[in-house]
Amino acid sequence: MEQALILICGIIAIATAIMVILSRNTVHSAMWMVGNCFIIAVLFLLLRFQFIAILQIIVYAGAIMMFIIYAIMMLNLRLSDDSADIVKNLLNGRYLLLALLFIGIVILGVGFGPMALKGTMTDQAMIKFGEVELLANYIFSEGLLPFELVSVLLTAAIVGAIYLAKKN
């Protein structure tokens, strides 16, 4: 049951991801991407990661996609004609084969990955400690160094963005 659901969600996720590329309209692309974020949140839910799933919705589907749609509307992007070529090339066969291969690999990965990979965050541990606590313990003990490094990197990125914006 769960495996089947994961497979279905994986296929929908891939389909929406492809639609992001194929849509001729930029806002439609952004909407497909919102759908994609959503389906990925569902995948997290199926892996019993409520917290990560809702973070996926808040951060990606909520905030970041909102930023992207805001940028698209602000720049007033129109229909692009290049995407027609992509569709033609896909139908030509070369890219289609690649895409099918990719889909197959991802389905295999999504479908059979969870069985193979099991770290410290098992169902039992989650029920025992609560997932947020588990995650927090991991981030602030074992993963502290990468976490801090990432935060430094993000701060640097923000400072750089402000610098670039100030120049204009």
Added chain:
Amino acid sequence: MVEYLIIPVIKLIVIFSVFLFIAAYTTYMERKVLGHMQMRYGPMRVGFHGLLQPIADGIKNLFKEDLIPENADKTVFVLAPAISITAAVILLAVIPLGPPITIFGRTINLYIANPSIGILFILGFSTLGAYGNILGGWSSGNKYGYMGGLRGSAMIISYEISMAFAVVSIIMITGSFSLVDMVHAQTGLWNVFKQPVAFLVFLISGIAELNRTPFDMPEAESELCCGYNVEYSSMKFALFFLAEYIHMVVFASLVTTLFFGGWHGPAFLPGVVWFFIKVFAVIFLCIWVRATFPRLRYDKVMKLEWKFLLPVALLNILATGMVMAVL
């Protein structure tokens, strides 16, 4: 079977219809209270003191012509109100209405679900509701709608942050994301006394997220002639309208749950009644604010958020953390 299927379905239907009814009558309450605040009567004709007005409005909207403008992006145009109403209704699932009650020997919890991430669920899906406004404005093929959608997305991006930060300080003193735990934590002292700054920030940014009058940028009547929903008619408009009022009721119940102690109150009334009294008090406050303050200029709204509310909320988190570390 009974435990996992029938009771949840009954709860679903009851809570959904109760909240739909409340949302419909919030429109009546808004018109009536706003009228009296402007020394008018408000609706008086349909039924006793206009009590049947929401029903008359609903019937009127059903029978109006459903227009789709020629310039519109038709799929998105139809999809936008659906997104709006879905994201609004889904929020009702996690709101705790009262203490558990006993019917026919069964203990029934007065909420549909109590996920361990309840408050994050509400924050996430209330943002998604804004997609309805933005896409509705964009797909209308109308410059006013476009501007309304643009402003709507800017508002959400800005005010979501301070709202979340205000909630974070509540999460810190509760130690849980679950709304039920938050209510339990307020048995003695309500959070509004423990966290007055967070309450103010949450109230202001919540009203801004609801797009209500001091901050109604996406639908500024005098500038954008109704903004994102300018091209909508009939049931599609009604769905937008309903979504807005369901959001308002959810916001009021959220303020009640987070800051006014949820269902807690003196024992002579049941918890559910206390909950709804508080919810209507918050809705009254929203209407009061709407009746008093004129719309802010767009850049001032952004200034208020980024230069006042956000630093205040951050400082509040810092102060909360310090106090918690000391105690």
Added chain:
Amino acid sequence: MKETDVIHVSKDRPEKGKYVKPLFRGLSFIFKNFLSKPVTLQYPTEKTQRSQRWRGLHRLKVDEKGELKCVACGLCARICPSVAITIVPYEEEGETRYPKKFVIDELRCIFCGFCQEACPEGAIELTEVYDYVDYNRKDFIFDIEKLKTPERFQFKGK
């Protein structure tokens, strides 16, 4: 520009930087409004008092015997600036003159009240009825019967 050139419209406008107190003043003012009685009237059932000199629908006065005071002299029709009055007089030998037909087109009438001033007998007056409504244009052409009792055309709701 000197300071004296500036006209301050509002004397009690708060100084720059004072925001919070005025907000609460506004809130309390609105709440006082909320508690006070509405100033509007429920129109068809409640109406404002008309002035004595209000010029509404016309009335043809009758004397104590129940006959029209009008002698069909035609002065009102003469003076009417919008030519709204049509009179067909009727006269028998030795009897008083009276109008056989007295028609006022209320859609043409501009309610100037000249007919009232011109009438030598005081037979026509303008009443306080101001809200006559109907569906057809021909219903606004008033004959003698309608002109005798214009009060019944006052709008009272359904």
